[in-house]
Amino acid sequence: MRLVVAECTVTYEGRLTARLERARRLLMVKADGCVAIHADGGAYKPLNWMNAPNTLVETDEGWRVSNQKGEVLLIEIHDVDSDTNVELGVDPGLQKDGVESHLQELLAEQPGALETGLQLIRREYPTDIGPVDLLCRDADGTTVAVEIKRRGEIDGVEQLTRYLEFLNAQPDLAPVRGVLAAQLIKPQAKVLAGTREIGCVELDYDRLRGLERPQQKLF
Amino acid sequence: MRLVVAECTVTYEGRLTARLERARRLLMVKADGCVAIHADGGAYKPLNWMNAPNTLVETDEGWRVSNQKGEVLLIEIHDVDSDTNVELGVDPGLQKDGVESHLQELLAEQPGALETGLQLIRREYPTDIGPVDLLCRDADGTTVAVEIKRRGEIDGVEQLTRYLEFLNAQPDLAPVRGVLAAQLIKPQAKVLAGTREIGCVELDYDRLRGLERPQQKLF
DNA sequence: GTGTATATCTCGGGG
DNA sequence: CCCCGAGGTATACAC
Known part of the structure; x- marks a missing residue:
């Protein structure tokens, strides 16, 4: 440098x-x-x-x-x-934790943490307008599209709305309902989600990590 | 430092x-x-x-x-x-040109550059969900909401759609139609705008600057 | 390469 | 203070 x-x-x-x-x-x-x-x-x-x-x-x-x-x-x-x-050499790089991809991993393993009886169909379910974070089936057999954010804001609701429009146009999947999952969901996002009949789930990241490794809880 | x-x-x-x-x-x-x-x-x-x-x-x-x-x-x-x-002192700072705010200034002065007969009602028209870049009235007296971007992409269409939903809920303004204006509008944004009956106008920034100072064109 | 979504975004403006 | 929107966003990832 x-x-x-x-x-x-x-x-x-x-x-x-x-x-x-x-x-x-x-x-x-x-x-x-x-x-x-x-x-x-x-x-x-x-x-x-x-x-x-x-x-x-x-x-x-x-x-x-x-x-x-x-x-x-x-x-x-x-x-x-x-x-x-200044000679610095190659850096081993930054190791991160706590970002959206990790939340997605945890919920893919534990869809039941979102809603009792929820089962994963596919993670990163591909559509022509982008990937749906989690596509699931609920206890009644209804398809559920889950959008995961660290912070739930209006653009997350917009994004999920686009996916729902697209998925509901496919007869083999419809009807599909939406769930926005985030560590924190802002009031405006909750209001907008409500007007579009999209569910909101706030997540406890530390608790999810605990659920992921239940054996750790025993000691 | x-x-x-x-x-x-x-x-x-x-x-x-x-x-x-x-x-x-x-x-x-x-x-x-x-x-x-x-x-x-x-x-x-x-x-x-x-x-x-x-x-x-x-x-x-x-x-x-x-x-x-x-x-x-x-x-x-x-x-x-x-x-x-290292002693650096206070910096005089960065002077910028060519960003969206300047496009907005130019179009506020020259709404006719977007569409013949268009007249400005208000710039940064305030709503509960954020300010509309330009609120105008067209040659027929219809209200027009203009969203200005440097590059027109999907999120610009979404943003304008939210404003239109909101504005059309106000009886004194409705009906309101939308126009997305940008130096470059991506194909996907044009398609999405088309399905929502939102107009698209691509702008020539240098030409707009010329229009702003017509006397410069004479020499 | 384009398209899409994320980011300890950063930064600035307005209420 | 938060909310909102722009950015030479940059960056990662899928197609």
């Missing part, structure tokens, strides 16, 4: 046009080739950047970074304060 | 649980207090971070960064390679 502290003026032309007036900033070039221009604030996001893959051309005046899509980042460098290289 | 290169092991507990195994990384602390942990790849995004405002406590073992929401970033520091401070 190369770190340069310099007085610079920057222009970006691409998906929009943007300009940074002259100031002292940190330029970061990572091993993958991406370039980021950081100021001393504004959270972790750089003021301006160019992702890899790109081409960096260095001249006396500064850097010209461009890519195949026609985007150009011009960094005019007036004065260099420092220019250092 | 403080830049530390160090061998570290990191855990984050908050909106999710995440862990970074031991490796050499760049730790960045900006003047606003935000902390970012960068590897030598993965675009400009850090592997892990904590935004301001937060509290950083430094001990012999490493850093403990926490905030009021109960999120905690623990950085165990095994070995410090370098630890430097």
